[in-house]
Amino acid sequence: MSGEGVEMTAAEGEVLRKDRGHQPLWVWVMVLTAYGHRCVYCDERPSQTLEHEAPLAGRAGRDIWWNLVPACDRCNSWKQKKSAAEWARDMKLHHAYPKAGFARHALPLRIVEGINDRVAHVQREIRDPARRQWFEHHYGQKRTPRLRREKHEEVQRCAEGMERYPFLPWESREIKPSTSHCMRVLCCGYQQDDAHPEFITLAEAEREDLRRMAYEKGWYLGDLIGNLLDRAVEEWRRSRRGGRGEKRSGDVNRDACARL
Numbered sequence: 566m567s568g569e570g571v572e573m574t575a576a577e578g579e580v581l582r583k584d585r586g587h588q589p590l591w592v593w594v595m596v597l598t599a600y601g602h603r604c605v606y607c608d609e610r611p612s613q614t615l616e617h618e619a620p621l622a623g624r625a626g627r628d629i630w631w632n633l634v635p636a637c638d639r640c641n642s643w644k645q646k647k648s649a650a651e652w653a654r655d656m657k658l659h660h661a662y663p664k665a666g667f668a669r670h671a672l673p674l675r676i677v678e679g680i681n682d683r684v685a686h687v688q689r690e691i692r693d694p695a696r697r698q699w700f701e702h703h704y705g706q707k708r709t710p711r712l713r714r715e716k717h718e719e720v721q722r723c724a725e726g727m728e729r730y731p732f733l734p735w736e737s738r739e740i741k742p743s744t745s746h747c748m749r750v751l752c753c754g755y756q757q758d759d760a761h762p763e764f765i766t767l768a769e770a771e772r773e774d775l776r777r778m779a780y781e782k783g784w785y786l787g788d789l790i791g792n793l794l795d796r797a798v799e800e801w802r803r804s805r806r807g808g809r810g811e812k813r814s815g816d817v818n819r820d821a822c823a824r825l
Protein backbone atom coordinates (compact mmCIF):
# COMPACT_ATOMS: atom_id res chain seq x y z
CA MET A 566 0.00 0.00 0.00
CA SER A 567 2.83 2.39 0.75
CA GLY A 568 4.04 4.43 -2.19
CA GLU A 569 0.92 3.67 -4.17
CA GLY A 570 0.30 6.37 -6.71
CA VAL A 571 3.50 8.20 -5.86
CA GLU A 572 5.96 8.62 -8.68
CA MET A 573 9.18 8.16 -6.88
CA THR A 574 12.10 5.83 -6.73
CA ALA A 575 12.54 3.87 -3.54
CA ALA A 576 15.83 5.61 -2.88
CA GLU A 577 14.45 9.12 -2.93
CA GLY A 578 13.94 10.41 0.58
CA GLU A 579 14.86 7.09 2.07
CA VAL A 580 17.20 7.19 5.03
CA LEU A 581 19.88 4.65 5.73
CA ARG A 582 19.15 1.88 8.15
CA LYS A 583 21.52 3.32 10.78
CA ASP A 584 19.72 6.67 10.58
CA ARG A 585 16.25 5.24 11.10
CA GLY A 586 14.11 7.43 13.24
CA HIS A 587 16.31 10.44 12.46
CA GLN A 588 14.13 12.13 9.91
CA PRO A 589 14.98 15.75 9.16
CA LEU A 590 13.03 18.52 10.85
CA TRP A 591 10.99 19.33 7.72
CA VAL A 592 9.59 15.77 7.65
CA TRP A 593 8.65 15.98 11.32
CA VAL A 594 6.83 19.26 10.85
CA MET A 595 5.24 18.21 7.54
CA VAL A 596 3.88 14.92 8.90
CA LEU A 597 2.90 15.97 12.42
CA THR A 598 1.00 19.08 11.28
CA ALA A 599 -1.03 17.00 8.80
CA TYR A 600 -4.56 15.98 9.77
CA GLY A 601 -4.91 19.11 11.90
CA HIS A 602 -2.01 18.09 14.16
CA ARG A 603 -4.04 15.12 15.44
CA CYS A 604 -3.33 11.42 15.66
CA VAL A 605 -4.86 9.84 12.56
CA TYR A 606 -5.69 6.62 14.45
CA CYS A 607 -7.55 7.71 17.61
CA ASP A 608 -8.65 10.97 15.92
CA GLU A 609 -8.35 12.67 19.27
CA ARG A 610 -4.91 13.15 20.78
CA PRO A 611 -2.29 15.52 19.37
CA SER A 612 0.19 13.84 17.06
CA GLN A 613 3.52 13.11 18.75
CA THR A 614 5.37 10.71 16.54
CA LEU A 615 6.10 9.72 12.95
CA GLU A 616 4.29 6.44 12.58
CA HIS A 617 5.15 3.95 9.84
CA GLU A 618 1.84 3.10 8.24
CA ALA A 619 3.34 -0.04 6.71
CA PRO A 620 5.63 -1.32 9.47
CA LEU A 621 9.37 -1.39 8.92
CA ALA A 622 9.37 -5.03 9.94
CA GLY A 623 7.05 -5.86 7.05
CA ARG A 624 7.90 -6.30 3.40
CA ALA A 625 6.40 -3.02 2.27
CA GLY A 626 7.47 -0.80 5.15
CA ARG A 627 9.99 1.91 4.53
CA ASP A 628 11.46 4.72 6.57
CA ILE A 629 10.45 7.29 3.97
CA TRP A 630 8.22 10.32 4.36
CA TRP A 631 5.44 8.81 2.23
CA ASN A 632 5.12 5.89 4.63
CA LEU A 633 4.76 8.18 7.65
CA VAL A 634 1.51 9.32 9.27
CA PRO A 635 0.93 11.46 12.39
CA ALA A 636 0.18 9.41 15.50
CA CYS A 637 0.15 9.75 19.27
CA ASP A 638 2.57 7.66 21.32
CA ARG A 639 -0.21 5.47 22.68
CA CYS A 640 -1.54 4.44 19.26
CA ASN A 641 2.00 4.00 18.00
CA SER A 642 2.74 1.51 20.77
CA TRP A 643 -0.63 -0.24 20.47
CA LYS A 644 -0.34 -0.70 16.72
CA GLN A 645 3.00 -2.48 16.98
CA LYS A 646 4.22 -4.24 13.85
CA LYS A 647 0.97 -4.18 11.91
CA SER A 648 -0.18 -2.10 8.98
CA ALA A 649 -3.03 0.30 9.72
CA ALA A 650 -5.50 -2.00 7.90
CA GLU A 651 -4.32 -5.08 9.81
CA TRP A 652 -4.49 -3.25 13.13
CA ALA A 653 -8.02 -1.99 12.41
CA ARG A 654 -9.10 -5.51 11.41
CA ASP A 655 -7.65 -6.98 14.64
CA MET A 656 -9.29 -4.33 16.81
CA LYS A 657 -12.65 -5.09 15.17
CA LEU A 658 -12.14 -8.77 15.88
CA HIS A 659 -11.20 -7.89 19.46
CA HIS A 660 -14.53 -6.08 19.87
CA ALA A 661 -16.38 -9.12 18.50
CA TYR A 662 -14.35 -11.73 20.43
CA PRO A 663 -12.73 -9.96 23.39
CA LYS A 664 -11.16 -13.10 24.79
CA ALA A 665 -9.66 -14.49 21.59
CA GLY A 666 -6.51 -12.37 21.90
CA PHE A 667 -6.67 -10.40 18.66
CA ALA A 668 -5.50 -7.26 20.48
CA ARG A 669 -4.60 -6.34 24.01
CA HIS A 670 -5.95 -2.82 23.72
CA ALA A 671 -8.52 -1.48 21.32
CA LEU A 672 -9.89 1.90 20.40
CA PRO A 673 -13.70 2.29 20.47
CA LEU A 674 -15.38 0.55 17.53
CA ARG A 675 -16.73 3.75 15.95
CA ILE A 676 -13.14 5.12 15.89
CA VAL A 677 -11.73 1.87 14.50
CA GLU A 678 -14.20 1.91 11.64
CA GLY A 679 -12.86 5.18 10.27
CA ILE A 680 -9.16 4.30 10.41
CA ASN A 681 -8.70 3.24 6.79
CA ASP A 682 -10.46 6.34 5.46
CA ARG A 683 -8.55 8.66 7.77
CA VAL A 684 -5.21 7.11 6.81
CA ALA A 685 -6.04 7.43 3.10
CA HIS A 686 -7.03 11.06 3.71
CA VAL A 687 -3.85 12.00 5.58
CA GLN A 688 -1.69 10.20 3.02
CA ARG A 689 -3.22 12.30 0.26
CA GLU A 690 -2.45 15.40 2.32
CA ILE A 691 1.16 14.35 3.01
CA ARG A 692 1.75 13.37 -0.63
CA ASP A 693 0.53 16.70 -1.98
CA PRO A 694 3.68 17.92 -3.79
CA ALA A 695 2.90 21.63 -3.24
CA ARG A 696 2.49 21.11 0.49
CA ARG A 697 5.59 18.97 0.73
CA GLN A 698 7.68 21.49 -1.17
CA TRP A 699 6.48 24.29 1.09
CA PHE A 700 7.73 22.43 4.18
CA GLU A 701 10.99 21.59 2.49
CA HIS A 702 11.52 25.23 1.58
CA HIS A 703 10.66 26.54 5.02
CA TYR A 704 12.22 23.91 7.26
CA GLY A 705 14.75 22.15 5.02
CA GLN A 706 17.62 24.47 5.96
CA LYS A 707 16.93 24.38 9.68
CA ARG A 708 19.03 22.25 11.97
CA THR A 709 17.17 19.17 13.16
CA PRO A 710 17.05 19.35 16.96
CA ARG A 711 18.34 16.35 18.82
CA LEU A 712 15.60 16.31 21.43
CA ARG A 713 12.08 15.22 20.65
CA ARG A 714 10.73 18.00 22.85
CA GLU A 715 12.45 20.58 20.64
CA LYS A 716 11.02 19.00 17.50
CA HIS A 717 7.59 19.13 19.12
CA GLU A 718 8.05 22.81 19.87
CA GLU A 719 8.70 23.52 16.19
CA VAL A 720 5.67 21.45 15.20
CA GLN A 721 3.51 23.24 17.77
CA ARG A 722 4.59 26.68 16.54
CA CYS A 723 3.85 25.72 12.94
CA ALA A 724 0.47 24.15 13.78
CA GLU A 725 -0.61 27.23 15.75
CA GLY A 726 0.34 29.47 12.85
CA MET A 727 -1.69 27.34 10.44
CA GLU A 728 -4.70 27.32 12.71
CA ARG A 729 -4.70 31.10 12.94
CA TYR A 730 -4.44 31.48 9.20
CA PRO A 731 -7.51 30.91 7.04
CA PHE A 732 -5.70 29.84 3.89
CA LEU A 733 -2.89 27.43 3.24
CA PRO A 734 0.22 29.18 1.88
CA TRP A 735 1.06 26.34 -0.56
CA GLU A 736 -2.31 26.78 -2.22
CA SER A 737 -1.54 30.30 -3.33
CA ARG A 738 0.00 30.94 -6.73
CA GLU A 739 3.76 30.87 -7.28
CA ILE A 740 5.42 34.04 -8.58
CA LYS A 741 7.45 31.63 -10.70
CA PRO A 742 8.30 27.96 -10.23
CA SER A 743 11.36 27.22 -8.14
CA THR A 744 12.79 24.10 -6.60
CA SER A 745 14.96 25.98 -4.09
CA HIS A 746 12.83 28.81 -2.68
CA CYS A 747 9.27 29.48 -1.60
CA MET A 748 7.67 31.62 -4.30
CA ARG A 749 4.09 31.51 -3.03
CA VAL A 750 2.41 34.87 -3.47
CA LEU A 751 0.79 34.82 -0.06
CA CYS A 752 3.92 33.70 1.73
CA CYS A 753 7.42 34.62 0.54
CA GLY A 754 6.56 35.78 -2.98
CA TYR A 755 6.94 39.46 -2.07
CA GLN A 756 10.71 38.95 -1.61
CA GLN A 757 11.22 37.98 -5.24
CA ASP A 758 12.49 40.25 -7.99
CA ASP A 759 9.48 39.32 -10.10
CA ALA A 760 7.09 40.62 -7.46
CA HIS A 761 6.06 44.22 -7.99
CA PRO A 762 4.61 46.19 -5.10
CA GLU A 763 1.74 48.48 -6.07
CA PHE A 764 0.76 51.65 -4.30
CA ILE A 765 -2.91 52.06 -3.39
CA THR A 766 -4.69 55.08 -1.99
CA LEU A 767 -7.43 54.49 0.53
CA ALA A 768 -9.79 56.91 2.23
CA GLU A 769 -9.52 56.93 6.00
CA ALA A 770 -12.80 55.04 6.58
CA GLU A 771 -11.96 52.45 3.96
CA ARG A 772 -8.53 51.90 5.47
CA GLU A 773 -10.01 51.57 8.95
CA ASP A 774 -12.50 48.94 7.78
CA LEU A 775 -9.84 46.98 5.92
CA ARG A 776 -7.64 46.99 9.01
CA ARG A 777 -10.55 45.91 11.17
CA MET A 778 -11.44 43.17 8.70
CA ALA A 779 -7.83 41.92 8.73
CA TYR A 780 -7.76 42.05 12.52
CA GLU A 781 -11.00 40.09 12.86
CA LYS A 782 -9.78 37.45 10.43
CA GLY A 783 -6.36 37.35 12.11
CA TRP A 784 -4.53 38.06 8.83
CA TYR A 785 -1.81 40.48 7.90
CA LEU A 786 -3.26 43.45 6.04
CA GLY A 787 -1.02 42.83 3.03
CA ASP A 788 -2.14 39.22 2.79
CA LEU A 789 -5.79 40.21 3.03
CA ILE A 790 -5.43 42.70 0.19
CA GLY A 791 -3.39 40.21 -1.82
CA ASN A 792 -6.00 37.52 -1.31
CA LEU A 793 -8.88 39.80 -2.33
CA LEU A 794 -6.98 40.88 -5.43
CA ASP A 795 -6.02 37.33 -6.29
CA ARG A 796 -9.63 36.22 -6.22
CA ALA A 797 -10.84 39.18 -8.26
CA VAL A 798 -8.14 38.75 -10.90
CA GLU A 799 -8.73 35.00 -11.08
CA GLU A 800 -12.44 35.61 -11.63
CA TRP A 801 -11.69 38.11 -14.35
CA ARG A 802 -9.32 35.65 -16.05
CA ARG A 803 -11.95 32.95 -15.89
CA SER A 804 -14.58 35.19 -17.42
CA ARG A 805 -12.19 36.08 -20.27
CA ARG A 806 -11.35 32.45 -20.93
CA GLY A 807 -15.06 31.70 -20.91
CA GLY A 808 -15.76 34.57 -23.30
CA ARG A 809 -13.14 33.44 -25.78
CA GLY A 810 -14.42 29.89 -25.69
CA GLU A 811 -11.08 28.43 -24.64
CA LYS A 812 -12.75 26.26 -22.07
CA ARG A 813 -15.08 23.45 -22.84
CA SER A 814 -18.68 24.55 -22.73
CA GLY A 815 -20.19 24.02 -19.33
CA ASP A 816 -16.97 24.70 -17.44
CA VAL A 817 -17.84 28.30 -16.78
CA ASN A 818 -21.22 27.40 -15.37
CA ARG A 819 -19.68 24.77 -13.18
CA ASP A 820 -17.17 27.32 -11.85
CA ALA A 821 -19.97 29.72 -11.11
CA CYS A 822 -21.88 27.00 -9.25
CA ALA A 823 -18.80 26.07 -7.25
CA ARG A 824 -18.51 29.63 -6.02
CA LEU A 825 -22.08 29.81 -4.77
Ligand SMILES: [Zn+2]
Pocket residue numbers: 604605606607608609610636637638639640641
Ligand atom coordinates in the same frame (compact mmCIF):
# COMPACT_ATOMS: atom_id res chain seq x y z
ZN1 LIG B 1 -3.77 8.14 18.88
Ligand SMILES: [Zn+2]
Pocket residue numbers: 703734747748749752753754
Ligand atom coordinates in the same frame (compact mmCIF):
# COMPACT_ATOMS: atom_id res chain seq x y z
ZN1 LIG C 1 7.07 31.00 2.05
